[in-house]
Amino acid sequence: MPDQDLSSVIETPFDAALSERYLVYALSTITARSLPDVRDGLKPVHRRLLWAMRLLRLDPTGAYKKSARVVGDVIGKYHPHGDQSVYDAMVRLAQDFALRYPLVDGQGNFGNIDGDNAAAYRYTEARLTPIAMRLMAGLDEGTVDFRATYNGEEEEPEVFPGLFPNLLANGASGIAVGMATSIPPHNLTELVDAAVHLIDNPKAGDRELTDIVKGPDFPTGGVLVDDKDTITRAYVSGRGAFRLRARVSTEREKGGGWHLLVSEIPYGVPKSKLIEQIAQLIADKKLPILADVRDESDEQVRLILEPRARTVDPDLLLESLYRLTDLEIRFPLNLNVLDASRTPGVMSLKEALLAWLAFQIDVLVRRSRVRIEKIDDRLEILAGLLAAYLNLDRVIAIIRSEDEPKPLMMAEFSLSDRQAEAILNMRLRSLRKLEEMEIGRERQSLEKERDELAKLIDSPARQRTRLKRDLTTLKEKFGDERRTSIEEAAVARDIDWSAMIEKEPITVILSQRGWIRAMKGHLALDQVAELKWREGDGPFIHFHAQTTDRLALFASNGRVYTLAGDKLPSARGFGEPVRLFIDLEAEIDIVQLLAVRPDMKLLVASSDGRGFVTSGEGTLAETRKGKQLVNLRPGGSVAVVRPIPDEADAVAVIGENRKMVVFALSELPELGRGQGVTLQRYRDGGLSDAVAFRLERGLSWALGGETGRVRTETDLSPWRAARGAAGRMPPIGFPRNNRFA
CATH class of the missing domain: 2.120.10.90 (DNA gyrase/topoisomerase IV, subunit A, C-terminal)
Known part of the structure; x- marks a missing residue:
């Protein structure tokens, strides 16, 4: 409009404005939402959850409180995001099948390994675990910096100082803008041993560390089947993947029969989804040597896989299941984290441990300095109190005779304002002689403690010794046995899936209008002519084949489609339109249908x-859309x-x-x-x-x-x-x- 004020409008190229704003969003997502901090292994939402629970005094020995109360405090004071996303984060911290060392002690339905969701937050209750308290230990001792919350009304810690290697112990996953992270959980005992080894040998090689940290240790157990070199390469580069299998054993039955028992499933795979996968294989007849799957689980996973016959090779069945289901998965490793300067980057196992140890040394030094300051303050007060005891009669006389005794006392006994105030605030019962002796002992004890702390601050060797001692204590209290065993195994071999299909003779029949059916047995030409056809339809192509054959359908547009002999509809009725099985347009004609072998021309x-000339193998397509054969x-x-x-x-x-x-x-x-x-x-x-x-x-x-x-x-x-x-x-x-x- 001509009279509109355009003084506030800034002319700038659209792409520049968009790039600038998107970069701000991307950096915010990377540094304040999706990537964990290498120092405490937490994302902001998890850190704020634990901090809010601490302020609510949800200690391990205290009572539980409703999860809704925790979520309300978090989104109201610290994390202004959706309540469901915050509650989902809290639920994960409480699931012992998701975290190797849970940080939240949940009461109520917090989901299960079947993949069922947790109950709403108005029904569940929670409190902190001892490990969470250890992770937050030292927050009141000046060990880390605090920052204002989003509205400036509260404060929150930038990072947790506690001595617990949460990043590697519990792992993390997240997707930011242009980068992601995926860190599997590990065994605390192995991590502590590796950290102690690095304290003694900062230049230790990566292979030395993988001799100690043998690989991920998942809360659901399982079997890690990668070889040592593969695991080492992943930890050295910070990127890779680990092959994880379910724990399966063969149980013999009376009479010579047997079945497979699945007692542990891969990490992150819902048990219900796994059962559904296996049941679908049976329904689709993609694994004929498997007869049934039963779930006999209680608190422990127990899946029973019944073979079709006792003569089935257990190894063949197991290899087939590894390839076709989530009984074997690949868990990715992408050690992409924020370092102490909030800069994202991929670290190796050694770099992540060294960064955490450097932070713990910094926490130790800062705690010692803050403690020295408190000791100095107390020693100042004790010196004033001892001066009062040495001149008790004069102090009493000044207090009784002067309206403002503090200035006179400060001048006469060379006291500071704080010392004089402490003397005036003494109770009469503190004038007993025993109190004077206790003050002397306290002063002596504090001076000794201060001397030890000063030596600790000045000596890196003492710092390393102290950290090693604290790590040993941590391992003794929270360390446990490895749950995921490491058993090197080759990649599941390629299976001849046609061998899984019962080989039976069939006659494939395709009508002029594209209806297909398969009759059992090999029919003669006159028998095909006698079949019933839809009105206006008739025979087009028919030939003898086997249920194990792969059929190639050639269309006039140059595309070729693959059909499986065992998936063709039966000859009851008129069959089904072949276009239901492939993505073939109605206006495209069918040129040929025949059984192909990979070696035929x-x-x-x-x-x-x-x-x-083309080969039979070149005509096989794996999808409904087929493949273009003729240009x-x-x-x-x-x-x-x-x-x-x-x-x-x-x-x-x-x-x-x-x-x-x-x-x-x-x-x-x-x-x-x-x-x-x-x-x-x-x-x-x-x-x-x-x-x-x-x-x-x-x-x-x-x-x-x-x-x-x-x-x-x-x-x-x-x-x-x-x-x-x-x-x-x-x-x-x-x-x-x-x-x-």
């Missing part, structure tokens, strides 16, 4: 007279797909102009995908049919009618030419439909 030709020119389509006999050495091609050419099969290239080369040149029309055959046996074709007679032309020299020739009229008696078969 196929002749593929398009309507414009181009073609090539067609505008207006072109796939006209012919035929298997090439093993003994074939020649190709015969006939066009719509009824001219035929014969040339050597070796002139055609073998391609996995492409347009191919020119087979025959046309002035009008296009390719009608093509076939590969053995030249010395001649070219055969049916004479038509019901006699079943076949004519063979052995002398093909008149039609022999180089690939791409125009050709000449076919032999007398060649079918009028221009088809070889």
Whole structure:
């Protein structure tokens, strides 16, 4: 508008403004939400949860309080985000199957290993665990800095100072902007031993540390099957992945039978999802050697896997389950954390431990300095009290005779204001002689403590010794045995899945309108003709196959789709539209359907007279969308797909102009995908049919009618030419439909 005030409008390029604002958001997400701090291993939401619970006095020995109270304090004072996200973070801190060393002691339904959600926060109660108290130990001793909360009304610690390696002990995961973190949990005893080793040998090699920290230690147990070199490489680079398997044993039954018992499942895999995966395999008949899965779990996981027969190889069944289900997973390692300067970066195991130890040394020094300040304050007061006891009668006289005794006392006995105030605040009962002796002993004790602290601050060696002693105490109190065992095993081998399918003969039948069905057994041609068809439909393609076969469907648009013989609908009724199994548009025609073997060869030709040879393996596709096999020119389509006999050495091609050419099969290239080369040149029309055959046996074709007679032309020299020739009229008696078969 002309009269609008535009003085507040700043002209700037849109991309610059967007980049600047997005960068601010990204940095906020990285440093204040998604990545843990290497010093205490916590994200801000977890730190604020524990801090709020501490202020609510939810000590391990105290009573529980409603989780809603905790969540309310957190989002109201420290973390202005959604209540559900805060409660979800709190729930995870209480789950003993999610955290190796839980920081919250929950009462009520906090979810389970099946994957069920926790109850609403109005129903559950919580308090802190002893480990959480250890993580926050020292907050009142000046060991860390505090900062104002988002509204400036409260204060919160920037980091927790407690002596507990939470980052590696409990792990962390998070997704920021442009970076992520994924740290598995570890065993506290191993971490403490590694930390002590680094204190004594700061230049220790990474392999030395992996001799101590053998690998992740998940709360749900399981078996780590990577070799030592793989684990070491992951810890050295800070990036990698660990192969984790369920703990499975073979239990023998009376009578010679057996079943598999799953007693521990991989970390982070809901038990219900795992059972659903296995049950789906059985329902889809993708693992015929498995008969049933039963859940007999109580507090301990107990899954029973029944084989189809006692003759099934247990190792084969187990390898199949590892490949097809989450009985084996890969847990990623991405040790991306914030260092002491709040800078994100990927650390190695050694770097993370050294950073944590450096922080603990800093905490130790800061605690000692704050304690010295408090001791000095107390010693000042004690010196004043001792001066009063030495001149007790004069002190009493001054207090009785003077209206303002403090200035006179300070002048006469050289006291500070604090000392004089302490004397005036003494109780009469403190004038007993025993009190004077106690003050002397306290003064002597404090002077000794101060001397030890001063030596500690000045001596890095003393600091390391003290830290080692504290770490040993930590291990004795909270250390435990490893739950995840390490048993090196090879990657699950490739399984011939066709061997899992019961091999049965079938007859595959495809109708003209694209309805497909499979009948048990190998039917004769007259039996197929007698089948029932939908009105206006009829037979198109039928052939004998096995349930273990893979079928390739070739479409006129150059795409090829794969169907499994054992997944075809039964012959009850009219079958089902083949387009239900693949993503094939209704306007695209079906050219060919046949059973393929990986080692077979196929002749593929398009309507414009181009073609090539491809392998059966090259036609197999893994998705419903299939794969592009033939790159067609505008207006072109796939006209012919035929298997090439093993003994074939020649190709015969006939066009719509009824001219035929014969040339050597070796002139055609073998391609996995492409347009191919020119087979025959046309002035009008296009390719009608093509076939590969053995030249010395001649070219055969049916004479038509019901006699079943076949004519063979052995002398093909008149039609022999180089690939791409125009050709000449076919032999007398060649079918009028221009088809070889």
